[in-house]
Amino acid sequence: MEKLPPLNAIKAFEVAARAGSFTLAASELGVSSAAVSQQIRNLESWFGKQLFVRTGNRITLTDAGHAIYPQTARALGDIAAIGQRMLEGGLRTRLVVSVPFSLAELWLAPRLAALLEAFPHMAIDVRAEDDPIDLMRQNVDLRISYGDYHYPGLRMVRLVHDDVLPVCAPEFWHRHGNGDPELTELHESLFIHTNWGPNYASHPTWADWFAACGGSRSPDPSHGRRVGLSSLAIASARLGLGVALGQRVMAQADLEAGRLIALSSVSVRLGHPYCAFMPPAKADRADVAALVGLLVKAAPTT
Amino acid sequence: MEKLPPLNAIKAFEVAARAGSFTLAASELGVSSAAVSQQIRNLESWFGKQLFVRTGNRITLTDAGHAIYPQTARALGDIAAIGQRMLEGGLRTRLVVSVPFSLAELWLAPRLAALLEAFPHMAIDVRAEDDPIDLMRQNVDLRISYGDYHYPGLRMVRLVHDDVLPVCAPEFWHRHGNGDPELTELHESLFIHTNWGPNYASHPTWADWFAACGGSRSPDPSHGRRVGLSSLAIASARLGLGVALGQRVMAQADLEAGRLIALSSVSVRLGHPYCAFMPPAKADRADVAALVGLLVKAAPTT
DNA sequence: AGGCTCCACAAGTTTTTCTTGGGCAATCCT
DNA sequence: AGGATTGCCCAAGAAAAACTTGTGGAGCCT
Numbered sequence: 001m002e003k004l005p006p007l008n009a010i011k012a013f014e015v016a017a018r019a020g021s022f023t024l025a026a027s028e029l030g031v032s033s034a035a036v037s038q039q040i041r042n043l044e045s046w047f048g049k050q051l052f053v054r055t056g057n058r059i060t061l062t063d064a065g066h067a068i069y070p071q072t073a074r075a076l077g078d079i080a081a082i083g084q085r086m087l088e089g090g091l092r093t094r095l096v097v098s099v100p101f102s103l104a105e106l107w108l109a110p111r112l113a114a115l116l117e118a119f120p121h122m123a124i125d126v127r128a129e130d131d132p133i134d135l136m137r138q139n140v141d142l143r144i145s146y147g148d149y150h151y152p153g154l155r156m157v158r159l160v161h162d163d164v165l166p167v168c169a170p171e172f173w174h175r176h177g178n179g180d181p182e183l184t185e186l187h188e189s190l191f192i193h194t195n196w197g198p199n200y201a202s203h204p205t206w207a208d209w210f211a212a213c214g215g216s217r218s219p220d221p222s223h224g225r226r227v228g229l230s231s232l233a234i235a236s237a238r239l240g241l242g243v244a245l246g247q248r249v250m251a252q253a254d255l256e257a258g259r260l261i262a263l264s265s266v267s268v269r270l271g272h273p274y275c276a277f278m279p280p281a282k283a284d285r286a287d288v289a290a291l292v293g294l295l296v297k298a299a300p301t302t
Numbered sequence: 303m304e305k306l307p308p309l310n311a312i313k314a315f316e317v318a319a320r321a322g323s324f325t326l327a328a329s330e331l332g333v334s335s336a337a338v339s340q341q342i343r344n345l346e347s348w349f350g351k352q353l354f355v356r357t358g359n360r361i362t363l364t365d366a367g368h369a370i371y372p373q374t375a376r377a378l379g380d381i382a383a384i385g386q387r388m389l390e391g392g393l394r395t396r397l398v399v400s401v402p403f404s405l406a407e408l409w410l411a412p413r414l415a416a417l418l419e420a421f422p423h424m425a426i427d428v429r430a431e432d433d434p435i436d437l438m439r440q441n442v443d444l445r446i447s448y449g450d451y452h453y454p455g456l457r458m459v460r461l462v463h464d465d466v467l468p469v470c471a472p473e474f475w476h477r478h479g480n481g482d483p484e485l486t487e488l489h490e491s492l493f494i495h496t497n498w499g500p501n502y503a504s505h506p507t508w509a510d511w512f513a514a515c516g517g518s519r520s521p522d523p524s525h526g527r528r529v530g531l532s533s534l535a536i537a538s539a540r541l542g543l544g545v546a547l548g549q550r551v552m553a554q555a556d557l558e559a560g561r562l563i564a565l566s567s568v569s570v571r572l573g574h575p576y577c578a579f580m581p582p583a584k585a586d587r588a589d590v591a592a593l594v595g596l597l598v599k600a601a602p603t604t
Numbered sequence: 605a606g607g608c609t610c611c612a613c614a615a616g617t618t619t620t621t622c623t624t625g626g627g628c629a630a631t632c633c634t
Numbered sequence: 635a636g637g638a639t640t641g642c643c644c645a646a647g648a649a650a651a652a653c654t655t656g657t658g659g660a661g662c663c664t
Contacts, residue, residue, distance in 0.1 A: 004378065005385040007309035008621075023641060035622050037642060042620095047388040056630030057641035063454060067434060068384045075384070076306065078377040082370050083307040086349040101403055101430065104529075105537040113541040116527075125497075125528040126538075128403065136372055195427070225418070227406075228429040235407040239415040310652075325610060337653050339611060344651095358661035359610035605664105612659080620651065625644105632639075 005046050012039035013051060014076050017061055017069045095287045096125045098140045102230040103274070104128040106250040108144070111294050141282050142291060147272035155283040159274045159295050164204050164245040165267040167260045172240040181263045183210075183243065184217060191224040192244035194233045204268040209245055212268050234260070249274075307348050314341035315353060316378050319363055319371045397589045398427045400442045404532040405576070406430040408552040410446070413596050443584050444593060449574035457585040461597050463575040466506050466547040468565040469556075474542040475563060483565045485512075485545065486519060493526040494546035496535045506570040511547055514570050536562070551576075 016025040016036055026033040044051050051065035061069065099108045104126070112126065127140070132150045135143055148156060166183065178185060196203040207218040225242050227233050234251050237244035238259050246260070248267065254260040276295055282288055318327040318338055328335040346353050353367035363371065401410045406428070414426065429442070434452045437445055450458060468485060480487060493508055509520040527544050529535050536553050539546035540561050548562070550569065556562040578597055584590055 004313060004382050007313060010381060011306060011309060032623055049388055054642060064388065066451065068388065071380055071384055075377045075380040078373055079312060080306050082373050083305065086351055086366065086370065104531055104534045105407060109534065109537040109541050112538065113543055116543055126534060127530040128534060134372060226427040229406055232406050232411060232428060232430060235411040236414065239411050241415055241418055334654055356611060
């Protein structure tokens, strides 16, 4: 671990920033205001940056101070929670599910609806976050992950090996389609590209789809519309922004409802399946097992 | 904030637990092993729990020690990262828009559709990420941010001061409503709570809404359904998982389409408005200005 | 058994944290 | 404008926390 700043000074900073006053901070900390002032100066010296602007008898946070405050508060809050936990020692039975951002709305939410049908009073906590996470540290009962490699040692269940296919809004196609479902003539700017980011380097691109069709077109992402979330690609297509290579699991409901049309039956498989991971000690809990069962059923939702 | 355990002792614990040896920890910390030993005993005394089992000249973590180690490492890692960040300190014509995850699908995508109606061949890059970001380093032309304080010095335009109101699916209401739009009898487990996180401490809760109604109910989040993304709360409500305090800008389309119903006209304003931020040098670009114009128009989309 | 390693303890030393009293600047009130 | 109040700053000293040193005890290896 890298060298830590002086922790006592960090504590003083958090309270002073929250209170907007060294005197109030001193009161909360049970010390004198001069002690708080000294700690802040100590920390500013350590960072080599001003954290507060002093105006006569008032302080205001600098940009730098403002920038680090939320994380500081969070980290110290976490430590306080650790202390609290050690003094109490409780246990809960809430189901904590963690899912990539892109899957949260279009894919997981409908499956949760089915789960809560079966367990109407189940307490549930859904977190949207990207891989990798720490299931133990974050007390997560079940993590849905793209790929099967992030969490060795945990119980794994393969859920679905999704694929992508070109989708767009019916009205968009009516206006821009020109009877060309092979997309050879579509303007470059009308392709919606999903920027998967470094965690998803194996995700298919438009060039992959054209290759799968036996074509050679390779739409240039710098001339198209780019989004940083695969569910946003679906939403954009639905709104007529262009043609997206949409993931089937996310597009399914829209396809069935006619909000989106698939332009081709040719699809490209994703590089990896989606898998569910569980700490072994939790995998046989009734709620966890029930959710896994529903996730494994790859049947389309309504 | 609750009382913090002795922070220097927390630091010693983290290193000792990682190293599995007070002597190695001492070496890393640059102190004597007896100093580490004392800090650990200090912390054990504070917690009233053993953190290490001492076996002759060896130490092993207790269950309690094991349970708190991951979070401790994370919190201290976060603080170290803050320090790192403070010690550190980078042309195109593509429009790069950065937006909080929660706004991406339900709010921004429809507005982008309108923008691309006016600028059919505009190259656009939409990134979903949470505050704070570095507009300069990430080359972002326009950042939509919750609140008006993250980016002082940048050009700011206030977009919308959203509010939240109770929404749910019509069918859900038919089944669970019992003619009680004031929600005084709704089962605690049927409330959908949004966990805003520390950056959004000013966001309204169910208790705030009941207070605004002149009631005193305060649904306990630990007994309800929790989601970590406000758009996921809307999606969950739409799917009949419960009643959510949904943000009007996100729920609007669903409300108009009848997929959601508002249970009350009482709403609670968010603590802050959504604002658009631009580097001053880019604020007058035609594409940026056009998008801002559309964002300012708070008219509901289709 | 003897040697090595490493944690524990107690007493003393060093460093950090805090207090106190006075100074300075901004704000408020008359 | 002048005075009172409030709150941050500074310097010196006091108190508390953190650390060192030397010795004892226990486990492991040869």
